Amino acid sequence: MEFNNIKSIFPIFKQKIKGKPLIYLDSANSSQKPKMVIDEISKFYETEFSNVGRSVHTLAVKATNKFEETRDIVKSYINAKHREEIIFTKGATEAINLVANTYGEKFIKNGDEILVTELEHHSNYVPWHYLRKKKGAVIKFASVNDIGEIDVDEFKKHITKKTKMIAFTHISNVTGSIMPVKKIIEMAKTKNIPVLIDGTQGAPHAVLDVQDLDCDFYAISCHKMYGPNGLGILYAKKKWFDELPPYQGGGGMISEVKKDDISYAESPNKYEAGTMQTAEVVAFAKSIKFIQDLGIKNIQNHESKILEYGLEKLRKDNSVNIIGNPKNRASIMSFTIKGIHPHDIATILDDDGVAIRAGHHCCQILHDKIGIPATARASIGVYNDKDDIEKLSEAIQKCQKVFKN
Secondary structure, eight states, X not given: OOSTTGGGGOGGGGSEETTEEOEEOBTTTOOOOOHXXXXXXXXXXXXXXXXXXXXXXXXXHXXXXXXXXXHHHHHHHHTOSOGGGEEEESOHHHHHHHHHHHHHHHHOOTTOEEEEETTOOGGGTHHHHHHHHHHOOEXXXXXXXXXXXXXXXXXXXXXXXXXXXXXXXXXXTTTXXXXXXXXXXXXXXXXXXXXEEEOTTTTTTSOOOHHXXXXXXXXXXXXXXXXXXXXXXXXXXXXXXXXXXXXXXXTTSXXXXXXXXXXXXXXXXXXXXXXXXXXHHHHHHHHHHHHHHHOHHHHHHHHHHXXXXXXXXXXXXXXXXXXXXXXXXXXXXXXXXTTBOHHHHHHHHHTTTEEOEEEOTTOHHHHHHHTOSOEEEEEOOTTOOHHHHHHHHHHHHHHHHHHHO
């Protein structure tokens, strides 16, 4: 599969926005879906639908097999050791909440410390905040430096004998900074501290090998990987799923229910209570195939070229301020324009069919740190090219003219 003309396999690009071709630069928010993923959802509902893991009739068996095949595909894609280490959730947010709740319930006591960073999305801060309120945990923050990076030494400064969890993002959704994940994990292992990686931005752009990383937990948001909405993945080393308590109670996650006692199923069923989002799980197998057909390293090379071209374009405009300048950066460009509110930027760009995001990007702590309430953000996916960057640049120039008049 080639990147040239790749937009043709994404049905959404057939439409126009306000009479203009769609220039979609909001993939860090949610990626668009290739036709093979959309078709798989339709096919499943039209010819294969049934609930999984319940009945023995033909449709139920077929649906269950396809559901579990996706688990095996995910296991292989991220190089997990056991299929039981893959749990389907409704998103990365739920995946992180699952860990915070179950690990927190069993291991966090008053005064215990959780180390996060100033780069975190709210989804990797608020669940730990709940533990602070509920159990008296202490949250510490590794600080971001002037160019938008956090190094291993900054983590070391905040680790004490009370540190019980290190949780941080793989890639910042504001600066695009790629964290030194493996080095941080190696350091944490010397102190026997478990590590959770928020892979929401990492999974669509990075080579994933959880055994090589040696992380304890890795959270994935499937809708940012050209997959369906409402679906996430939690990877955890098998020892954690064996040891931690269930997260939710209901059908499918039990072994036996008596009036005076309940025993729970083994993982993965233990953490997949109730009716699962079967069609989305089945279709996600096509999302992974789409990424594999392109090749994740080819995706990295393609996006890196578009990113560098975009940064070069924006830097030529003295009124544009790019947020952060990390040495290792993924396909995110957050910026401000002097004298123009980010929401006004996004609204005016939309008139030219250019879709970006404006706001604090669910990352208020970082925005507070840099002293601004909001930024505009252009983020790159496999379907973007240099022409899209040209259209972005032209739309920004039009926006500036509007505010000069």
